[in-house]
Amino acid sequence: MRAVILTLRFVLELCALAALAYGGWRLPAPIAVRILAAVLLPLIAALIWGRWVAPRGSHLLPDPVRLIPEWAVFGGATVALILTGHPVLGGVFAVSAAVDRWLLHVLKTSTGGEPA
Template sequence: MLTILALSGAEVDGSTAIRVLAAVGLPVAAAAVWAVWMAPTSAHRLPNPRRLVVQVLLFAVTGVLAAATLAPWVGAVFFLAATTVFGVLARRDAVTAGRR
């Protein structure tokens, strides 16, 4: 996700300064959101299904940016792959929690 955000930021319309800011700022913002609400060691980690919803939103935004700036297939493949992986992980966590 961070790489796709950086590449997408580098391709936005605008001056070189805007592109550099977007290429650095987008992944930094995504990493900050992840660190605060999704990281396994975060003190403020969201429980599922809220965590999955925020993850899907991050992937959707990344996919839309990639589709708009890189190529539509890049955005679609990224979104589908990432959402599938985290959906499976969320389901596994729910099953594991039910066994406890």
């Protein structure tokens, strides 16, 4: 069960990066700004994730403080989906991320997969 939940979490992380890139691309701005946003938004999210959330992050935060950068990334992806005209997809993404995190908590598993 842990493997399934952790796999879903990884897929959600990739979806968050894709949603942020899509949100940047869909900005009502000149093409140069859109390209820059489509690159920088997921890059910033990946840096946040890699530093404070990822299992091999350089400055891992303990649970529950880890929820702050985690929800900044997932929340940003949700907002990007909603603002680009995909509110149902944004809602499904947000609920999926919340349920996945709740299941990790119920199974007493950290986001790195080891028992908490």
